Amino acid sequence: MDRRESLKLTAGLGLGLGLYPFNLGEQSSDKKLGIALVGLGSYATAMLAPALKDASHCYLAGIVSGTPEKRAKWKIDHQLKDENIYDYEHFDELASNKDIDIVYIVLPNSMHAEYTIRALEAGKHVICEKPMGMNADECRKMIAARDKSGKKLQIGYRLYYEPHHLLAHEIGKEKRLGKFLMAETSLAFRMGRPNWWRMDPVMGGGGALMDLGVYNIQAARRMAAELPSAVTAQAYVFDKNLYKGIYETYMFQLLYPSGAVSNTTCSFNAYVDRAHASYERGWVTLQPASNGGEKVVMTSGSENIKIPPPITGLQQTAQMDAFARNILEDTAVSASGEEGLTDMIIIDAIKRAIKSGRIEDIVYGL
Structure with a gap:
């Protein structure tokens, strides 16, 4: 064939498309949740930031980067507020930022568990890029932190929404x-x-x-x-x-x-x-x-x-929009x-x- x-x-x-969680024809809310990208490497730059421009339920609200030049460029390119731009020394101050609802961890694998747990402890919902951790024990600690925080956690499995x-x-x-x-x-x-x-x-x-x-x-x-x-x-x-x-x-x-x-x-x-x-x-x-x-x-x-x-456009748009809807509608996360x-x-x-x-x-x- x-x-x-x-x-x-x-x-x-x-x-039909009605089966799939990325079908955005049913608008659950006009509210768009703010996402902060943590780590501004190639994936965040080439995939996540462009995907957020087309999202219906979330938008790029902030960034975390250890590189001053990147912070300055992203501020201009994405019209970010000064108070929504962080370095890693001030990461935990995200807790008091009402513009940021979701933190997306896009760091090297060895840093996934630490920053996912810290973001949950700061009262933020979290998307952690795959793989979830370095081993299963790290993942168990992340799930425990999620349960303790009462927030939602998604793993960056874009194909769960493809x-x-x-x-x-x-x-x-x-x-x-x-x-x-x-x-x-x-x-x-x-x-x-x-x-x-x-x-x-x-x-x-x-x-x-x-x-x-x-x-x-x-x-x-x-x-x-x-x-x-x-x-x-x-x-x-x-x-x-x-x-x-x-x-x-x-x-x-x-x-x-x-x-x-x-x-x-x-x-x-x-x-x-x-x-x-x-x-x-x-x-x-x-x-x-x-x-x-x-x-x-x-x-x-x-x-x-x-x-x-x-999907027309980037798969990551459907992934992040689905998570935003999970939060807005208090529904279960597929990934x-x-x-x-x-x-x-x-x-x-x-x-x-x-x-x-x-x-x-x-x-x-x-």
């Missing part, structure tokens, strides 16, 4: 193509930045596994609509001059209680971006699976499935702290499997 044929599939399951990933998850959850049998989810790109913090084992925590591997795990377990119970894993380094203290390429196999299996490759030295799941009566493929923009979505089976149109914890429990087990060379059990829980 080619792309044109796949996009002609007609509505047999009634999967229509084709939501469709794939619904197909698996509702068993519309029958029992889940296997999946292949892989993501890799060539990384030529030796001084990038993601290459630092202390700041990044594990190279491509902690960055790209999160997407792979999400896609596999959500297409399966089942949590894996065990994992085997392998890791390799080919360019020893560039990869020091981390692996270049990871491969792992998630084993499910039903007997199904998913296989993943994630790497900073190749290119692939694909998620494929096989079921009793057909299959679903998303390609590219993780990048923004239009996706080729292919299905085959006895059911006719309507393919929703792609919750528990979801982030689940992925880190699996990543911890992958790391153990690489070290031991054996099948490692995955044990969930707070």
